Each structure stands twice: as structure tokens, then as C-alpha cells.
Amino acid sequence: MQEIKVTLTKNPKKKPADESKLGxxxxxxxxMFVMNYDEGQGWHDPRIVPYGPIELDPAAMCLHYGQEVFEGMKAYKTADGRALLFRPEKNMARLNRSNERLCIPLVDEAFCVEALKKLVGIEKDWIPTAExxxxxxxxxxxxxxxxxxxxPAKHLMFLIICSPVGAYYPEGLNPVKIYVEKNYVRAVRGxxxxxxxxxxYAASLKAQxxxxxxxYTQVLWLDGVERRYIEEVGTMNVFFRIGDEIVTPALQGSxxxxxxxMSxxxxxxxxxxxxxxxxxxxxELYEAYQKGQLKEAFGSGTAAVISPIGQLKxxxxxxxxxxGEIGEVSQKLYDNLTGIQWGKLPDTMGWTVEVK
Structure with missing residues (x-):
């Protein structure tokens, strides 16, 4: 495993005084963590350096052809001061699936988890503690x-940056209003x-x-061919409690x-x-709603964790x-997921990774 060089900043920033206003x-x-890829050399020169601007040539291919992938994950501070990650190996595995589709050289997933842990360990004091x-x-x-x-590029950069955050949606855990998109298409199978x-995300901006x-807070996308089948919200997967069944769209590539x-x-x-x-x-969803069978709807994602849906247009x-109120399943999922993530509940699923 490659050695990660560390250069600490000589000008540390002032941390936010009011964690209720993080946004x-x-x-x-x-x-930030930085690593380079050059054809013939592979991924190399992993390093943690002071956060700052990066220099790009105006002809850099990412600016013109969009060859880029990313992940979103979080670190949490427990009541006793430990730092926890939530299933980071799953994020790195998904990053490689995205890499494969975008013709980006695969990364060493285990090494990237270690790099993430090292960076979070250095930035541990930046993890906010407010609810x-x-x-x-x-x-x-x-x-x-x-x-x-x-x-496909022959030269790439891999970075990890960190941001202390509060709730993703202004509504917090209050139900959001979602607009069902009928005119635009975000993605298709293949x-x-x-x-x-x-x-x-660029494809979703106009509808958003x-x-x-x-x-309306977000857009619910329908499939790009028949414009009929529910897919996902712009920043979340979606679940619907219909009668005694909880339904979520199947993963079919779009x-x-x-x-x-998954969790x-x-x-x-x-x-x-x-x-x-x-x-x-x-x-089908509207018919279930008319019959009084649609009991609950919610979105799931790293940013919001669980976001109840109170209205669909x-x-x-x-x-x-x-x-327009949070449902019992949404509340139970939120309480248990965040309980595991913040170390308030025992992690019986083996999902959390402690940063030493």
C-alpha cells in the first residue's frame, strides 16, 4: 500500500461558531486528499495537503467532455468523541462502478478507504456535534x-474534500413537496x-x-422511454408504503x-x-392513493438520510x-440509521468504521 504524504496547513481556518447555521x-x-493518475504509471503520489485551488489547463478534458465521477458520504462524531464512517467500502465499490462506465482507471478500494480514514483523522475536530x-x-x-x-483520459486527479454540514433540506425531517416531472428525461437504461x-445532475437542473x-423541493423522475415508471428523486432513491408492502423501484441501470x-x-x-x-x-401509485392504500412515501440518501414525502404533484x-406528516416507517428508519451513524444505538449490522 502506498505511503500517504501529509503536509499540514500553517494557516488553519476558524471553525464555525454556530453549528445550527452550517447549511x-x-x-x-x-x-484535502489528492492523488494523480498518469498512463503507464497508474495512480500515484497520494498526499494530504492544505485545502486550496487547483490549477487546470483551459483545455482540460473534464471541462469540455465531462469525464468525471464522485461519491458522497459522511463522518459522524459520537457522544464520547469517536469519529465514525458509514459503510465506506460500499461507496468506494460504487465509485469503481462509475469509473468503469466513464472509462476512468479503477482505484484500489481498500487504499481509498484508508486514505479517507487518514484525512478524517486529521480533520476530526471539524466534525460538528450539534444534533x-x-x-x-x-x-x-x-x-x-x-x-x-x-x-478517454490518460491523466486524471482524485481528490477528497470535507465539509461540515447540517440538514440537506431546509425542511429537515419535515415532509417535503415533490414534483413529478413529465417533460424532461434524466437517464435511460444503457x-x-x-x-x-x-x-x-446537469441533466436535472432545468426540471429542478x-x-x-x-x-416544490425536488423532482421525481419517471423512466425516459415510456415516461410512466417511477425512478428516483434528483438526490434520493424513493420508497412507497402501499398497503402492507413497501415498494422501491428496481435497479435496472437508470x-x-x-x-x-441498500441499508x-x-x-x-x-x-x-x-x-x-x-x-x-x-x-398505479395514483390509483393506490385514490383507494387510500398509499400510506407513506419517503426518500433515502446520504445527504438527507431519510426525507419523508408529504405531497406529490x-x-x-x-x-x-x-x-403531510412523517410516517412511522420513515421515523423508525431515520431513528435507527442515524442512531447507528452517530453511535447512539449498537451497530448490530457491522456498518460503521471507526477512525482512529
């Missing part, structure tokens, strides 16, 4: 070849939908902007295989719930779910 993703810590806060971690890889020509890459103009999604399914099944991964049409139809 999401706008404050960054003192250091609902954490240190968001953003590993990402991008092409830096200075060439305007479409082909495309990039399952990869965590910038292109997917229109949803916000109508006072939606992100979320780590929190929710495993927890729910361990509690005895019937969880089904299948195709779910929006008209599909065309002219408004579905008010569970009287």
Missing part, C-alpha cells in the same frame, strides 16, 4: 488531459443513470428549477444504487417488513400523503 456544502475544512450535523465527504475524479479531443457522475418555481437505499432495505427486511424492488408506474393531481 450544506458551503464550508470546507483545512485539508443532525456531520462532516460531509466528497471523493471525486476528473480528467485533466490538456486536449480538445474526445477520448446510459449513465446508475453512475454517480456530473452529467446526471421549474419545480422550485412552483414551490437509477443510482444508493448506499442508504433501508436490509433494515426493513430484518424488521419483518415486505420490501419489493419492482417497476412501479405513477398511475403529478400533472394537475395533488397527492397528500399521510396528512
Amino acid at each position: 450544506f456544502g458551503s464550508i470546507f475544512t483545512d485539508h 443532525g450535523t456531520s462532516l460531509y465527504l466528497r471523493p471525486f475524479i476528473f480528467a485533466v488531459d490538456p486536449q480538445v479531443g474526445v477520448h 446510459g449513465l443513470g446508475f453512475a454517480k457522475t456530473a452529467a446526471n 428549477d421549474e419545480a422550485e418555481e412552483q414551490s 437509477i443510482l444504487p444508493g448506499i442508504t437505499r 433501508c432495505i436490509e433494515l426493513l427486511r430484518s424488521w419483518g417488513y415486505q420490501v419489493t424492488e419492482r417497476k412501479l408506474a405513477i398511475d 403529478w400533472g394537475d393531481e395533488i397527492m397528500m400523503i399521510n396528512n
Whole structure:
């Protein structure tokens, strides 16, 4: 395993005084992890250095052709001062699946987890401790070849940056309003939908902007072919409690295989719930709503953990779910996931990794 060189900053930043006003993703810590890839040499020169700007050639291929992937994960501070990561090996495995799809050289997953742990260990004092806060971690890889020509990169950079954060949505754990998108398409099977890459998010901006103009927090995407089957929300996978069944769209290549999604399914099944991964049409969901069978809806993701859905707007139809209140399954999942993540509950699933 390569040695990670460490250069500590001589000008540490002032840490946020009021953790209730952190917001999401706008404050960054003192250091970052950097590693380079050059054809013939592989991934090399892993280092932790002071956080700061990076120099890019104006012809850098990432700026022109979008060859980029990223991950999102968090570090949590326990009441007794320990730092915990949540299933980091799953994030690094998913990063490599994205790498493979974007023709980016694979990384050593175990080494990258160790690099992450080393960086978090250095930035441990940046992990906030107020209720609902954490240190968001953003590993990402991008092409830096200075060439305007479409082909897989031969030179890339891998960085990890850290950001102390509060709730992702302003609503916090209060149910959000979601707009069902009918005009635009985010991804199709065979495309990039399952990869965590910038292109997917760029494709979602127009619909997100229109949803916000109508006072909706996020967009629920339908499949790109029939425009009928539910896929995911822009930043979350989705679950629906229909009767005694909890349904989530099956992974068929056009939606992100979320780590929190996976964890929710495993927890729910361990509690005895019937969880089904299948195709779910929006008209089937609306029919269930009309019959009073749609009891609950929620999203899952690293940023929000669990986000209850209180309202869905599909065309002219408004579905008010569970009287706009958080449901029992959403609450139980949130309590248990965050309980494990913050070390408040015993980790019987073996999901957390302590940073020494």
C-alpha cells in the first residue's frame, strides 16, 4: 500500500461558531486528499495537503467532455468523541462502478478507504456535534488531459474534500413537496443513470428549477422511454408504503444504487417488513392513493438520510400523503440509521468504521 504524504496547513481556518447555521456544502475544512493518475504509471503520489485551488489547463478534458465521477458520504462524531464512517467500502465499490462506465482507471478500494480514514483523522475536530450535523465527504475524479479531443483520459486527479454540514433540506425531517416531472428525461437504461457522475445532475437542473418555481423541493423522475415508471428523486432513491408492502423501484441501470437505499432495505427486511424492488408506474401509485392504500412515501440518501414525502404533484393531481406528516416507517428508519451513524444505538449490522 502506498505511503500517504501529509503536509499540514500553517494557516488553519476558524471553525464555525454556530453549528445550527452550517447549511450544506458551503464550508470546507483545512485539508484535502489528492492523488494523480498518469498512463503507464497508474495512480500515484497520494498526499494530504492544505485545502486550496487547483490549477487546470483551459483545455482540460473534464471541462469540455465531462469525464468525471464522485461519491458522497459522511463522518459522524459520537457522544464520547469517536469519529465514525458509514459503510465506506460500499461507496468506494460504487465509485469503481462509475469509473468503469466513464472509462476512468479503477482505484484500489481498500487504499481509498484508508486514505479517507487518514484525512478524517486529521480533520476530526471539524466534525460538528450539534444534533443532525456531520462532516460531509466528497471523493471525486476528473480528467485533466490538456486536449480538445474526445477520448478517454490518460491523466486524471482524485481528490477528497470535507465539509461540515447540517440538514440537506431546509425542511429537515419535515415532509417535503415533490414534483413529478413529465417533460424532461434524466437517464435511460444503457446510459449513465446508475453512475454517480456530473452529467446526471446537469441533466436535472432545468426540471429542478421549474419545480422550485412552483414551490416544490425536488423532482421525481419517471423512466425516459415510456415516461410512466417511477425512478428516483434528483438526490434520493424513493420508497412507497402501499398497503402492507413497501415498494422501491428496481435497479435496472437508470437509477443510482444508493448506499442508504441498500441499508433501508436490509433494515426493513430484518424488521419483518415486505420490501419489493419492482417497476412501479405513477398511475398505479395514483390509483393506490385514490383507494387510500398509499400510506407513506419517503426518500433515502446520504445527504438527507431519510426525507419523508408529504405531497406529490403529478400533472394537475395533488397527492397528500399521510396528512403531510412523517410516517412511522420513515421515523423508525431515520431513528435507527442515524442512531447507528452517530453511535447512539449498537451497530448490530457491522456498518460503521471507526477512525482512529
